[in-house]
Amino acid sequence: MRVALFLTCVNDTLYPDTGRAVVKLLTRLGVDVDFPMDQTCCGQAHYNTGYRHQAEPLARKFSDVFGGYEAIVTPSGSCGAMVRELYPRMGERARAEGRGDTLARTLAPVVPKTYELTEFLVDVLGVTDVGAYYPHKVTYHPTCHGLRGLGLGERPRRLLQAVKGLELVELPGAEECCGFGGTFAVKNPDVSAAMGRDKVRSAESTGAEVLCAADNSCLMHIGGTMARLRTGMRPVHIAEILASTEEEPLV
Amino acid sequence: MSGTFVGMPAFPKAAHEAVHNATLRGNLRHATHTIRAKREKAVLEVSDWAELREAGKRIKDHTLRHLDRYLVQLEESVTAAGGTVHWAADADEANRIVTYLVKATGETEVVKVKSMATQEIGLNEALEAEGIRAYETDLAELIVQLGKDRPSHILVPAIHRNRGEIRDIFAKEMSEWGRPAPDGLTDTPAELAEAARLHLREKFLRAKVGISGANFMVADTGTLVVVESEGNGRMCLTLPETLISVVGIEKIVPTWQDLEVFLQTLPRSSTAERMNPYTSMWTGTTDSGTADGPSTFHLVLIDNGRTDTLADEVGRQALRCIRCSACLNVCPVYERAGGHAYGSVYPGPIGAILSPQLRGTGSEIDASLPYASSLCGACYEVCPVAIDIPEVLVHLRERVAQGGQVTEKGAKVVLKPAKGHAAERAAMRAAGWAFTHPAALRTGQRLASRTRRFHPRTLPGPGMAWSASRALPTLPAEPFRDWWQRTNGGRTEQGVADGGRADGGHADGRPSPSGRDGGGRANGEWAGGGEDSGK
Incomplete structure (x- = not known):
């Protein structure tokens, strides 16, 4: 299966380790991974900040770059949701604005074949023990x-539970937002920081060494808060944990 | 909307105060988490919740689509049942009508059922200006009124107060308004409730005029419905001779059968009860000689921005709201910022999409409300009429940032982009350009990586909003795409590992696979040199 890695602009620029981990993991599982060099950004920040029209060229570019692959895998829940949930909506809005079906038709092919990493592992490859x-x-x-x-549900937890040596402990209030929210983090810094502190405090209460998530933007906020609070905990992307093996462990 | 909120600062500024108020944070956290857990339990009991939610959504959408027809039908039904229907285009007109109707009775005081619509139009203040005293009879509204405070929650307006604060308000203020609080009042719930009961009872028995809102209006029969927990509503709806109900035009349902859906979803979503203790329904007037209930009934239907909201195809879903406040109770932003920061009688996520539509986005507070959310989606998940609040928030952000066509007082107008977004617009344009020009993006990434040693640990200006509470991520030695190209997708990693990527670990606490130990592990994908070796 020819699979494209849609790494996301944030990971490409700030968290290449996550990208390398995805490549290592998928290669180990027998997947032929490609990284289309023309990829940039899905347009989520533009869209969610109120610049839908500026997000449209990015979405078209995304479709252009990734349209030819059988599957598109991304280690980011929010960028995955951008493509799957919001690309169709962008098409609908363009239609409602009297601009016809062109955008909807252009974006349609990439929507069903875009997978968040844990979805791809569990649903497409059918593995939980990687x-x-x-x-x-x-x-x-x-x-x-x-x-x-x-709607990733239990997929990430099932993957983590199958990792040898890993002790998974429940995070109290796990489903509450960490407070990142893209531009929310700087437009409403007080509330965002308060949410981040509460998230970090409940993570600390578990006694875990590592807080794992499937999205580096949220981890950037949580990790940045952890560093300021000097907790001694570390944020780690799930791809890096799943890529780690006895032969080549992630420290 | 209510004059009490005029001149509110933008949301972030108002929230700043709340976030640093430990008592308020404690009160809100305790209250919202308690009701949140109860709601979830009450909803899980219902096996067909998803279907009820979908049905509620469809009934409301259908009604809104044919609102013109149902409003006329409602007017006919109410009139046939002995009531009088009045139409108010905005808050001022509604206040004038109600004031006139109260004055016509010769009374100078009224008792009130808890009502969002009358708060929205600022009715109490309008009546006060004409020498008419309006007594709030809902316990929480009484606390707010006695405390000269503002409501901070749709369902529990005094959620920001704890028992000790309530005791103090009762002891100090009740005597100003009527029967004083008993001597030696403590903060036990039973004593506080009894004090309120005694204080209110004399008002119920004396009042000749009651004012209410309504949760639902049945177009078919002209029946109005109020659901409540305390019984004060029942008193106000049955004891006074004249009843004036002020209701938003979107509160219609076509038939009694439609109530079946909402009388299940509303109590479970709002108070987490299977059924609320009091459901009062009335149809027009009753013969005062033989039955309980008013002999004169006026229904004041208010628009106040609703028709304009209905004209917007994304925003109109906000009109499905049945004011359950489940979205407030589950919202992490509401929990930290408190209700007052939203500058409206409608706080929380629903307020953030209702206020800027009903009032427009012209004021500082209304232009800031669409951004008062991390778009976490918890509100949408719990909404019993499936209002996609994040979708509307983003839609309204677009309106604020970009301007565009809206409907104001029935006329199409084109809004200019709001002030204060020029820098953001420029940044978005620049980012959009870079993201459609990968080569330029790559140059930028490389430049940033190469200069990473010189990057400051805190940011000046707007960037301080990030770095004041969060460490900045450290830029890696090379972006992923450079690694991919250099190592042929990782296939030649082994050969260059020692002199290849180097990464000193992240300031945000992330581990560095390449090792903080200065390259202790040689070969392998995760190996690497020491700090910046080979770069």
Whole structure:
């Protein structure tokens, strides 16, 4: 199966380790991964901040770059939800504005074949034990767009539970937003920071060493808060845990 | 809307105060988490909840689509049952009508059932200006009124108060309004309730005029419905001779059968009860000689921005709202910011999409409300009429940031983009350009990575909003795309690992697979040199 890695602009620029982990993991599972070099950004920040029309060229570009692959895999719940939930909506809005079906038709092919990483592993590859080894105490934070947008449900937890050496502990109030919210984090910094602190405090209460999530934007906010609060906990993307093996462990 | 909220600062500023008020945070956290858990339990009991939610959505959508027809039908039914229907285009007109109707009775005081519509139009203040005293009889509204406070929640307007604060308000203020609080009042719920009961009872028995809102109006029969928990509503609806109900035009349902859906979803969503203790329904007037209920009934139907909202095909779903407040109770932003920060009688997620539509986005507070959300989607998930609040928020952000066509007082107008978004617009344009020009993006990424040692740990200006509470992520030595190209997709990683990627770990606490130990592990995909070796 020829699969494209849609890494996202945030991961490409700030978190290449997550990208390398996805490549390593999928390659180990026998998937032929490609990284189309022309990929940039799905347009989520534009769309959610109220710049839908500026997000449209990015969406068209996305469709252009990824349209030819059998599957598109992304290690980001929110960027995955952007394509799956909001691309169809962008098409509908363009139609409602009297601009015809062109945008909807252009975007339609990429929508059903875009998968968030854990969805791709569990639903498409049909694996929950990916042969990973990670001897740490971990708590999992389900990020909002993965949880409520894509409906990832128990998939990430099932994957983590199958990791050798990993002790998974429940995060109290797991389903509450961490307070990142894209531009919300800077437009409403007080509320965002208060939500982040509460999330970090409940993560600390589990006694875990690592807070795991499937979205680096949320982890950037949570991790940044952890560093300021000097908790000693670390944020780690789920791809990096699943990529870690006994032979080549993630420290 | 209500004059009490005029001149409110933008949401972030108002929220700043609330976030740092420990008592308020404690009160809100306790109250919202308690009701949140109860609601979930009450909803899980119902096996066909998803179907009820869908039915509620469809009934409301159908009614809104044919609102012109149902409003006329309602007027005919109410008139046939002995009531009088009045139409108010806005708050001022509604207040004038109600004031006139009260004055015509010769009375100078009225008792009130808890009502969002009368708060929306600022009725109490309008009556006060004409020498008429309006007594709130709902316990929480009484607390707010006595405390010269503002409501901060749709269902529990005094949610921001704890028992100790309520005791103090009762002890100090009740005597100003009527029967004083008993001596030695403590903060036990039973004593507080008894004090309120005694204080209110004399008002119920004396009042000749009652004022209410309504949860539903049945077009078919002209029946109005109020659901409540305390019985004060029943008193106000049955004891006074004259009843004036002020209701938004979107509160119609076509038939009694439609109530079956909402009388299941509303109590479970709002108070987490299977059924609310008091459901009062009345149809026109009753013969005062033989039955309980008013002998004179006026229905004041208010528009106040609703028709304009209905004209917007994304925003109109906000009119499905049945004011259950489940979205407030589950909202992490509401929990931290409190209701007052929303600058409206409609706080929380629903307020953030209702107020800027009913009032327009012209004021500072209304232009800031669409951004008062992390778009986490918890509100949409619990909404019993499936209002996609995040969708409307984003739609209204577009209206604020970009301007565009809206309907104001029935006329199509084109809004200019709001002030204060120029820098953001420029940044979005620049980012949009870079993201459609991958080569330029790559140059930027590389430049940022190469200069990463010189990046500050905190940011000046607007960036301080991030770095004041959160460490900045450290830029990696190279973006992923450079690694991909250099190693041929990881296939030649082994050969260059030692001198390849180097990463000193992230300031945000992330581990560095390449090792903080300065490259202890040699080969392998995760191996790497020491800090910036080979770069």
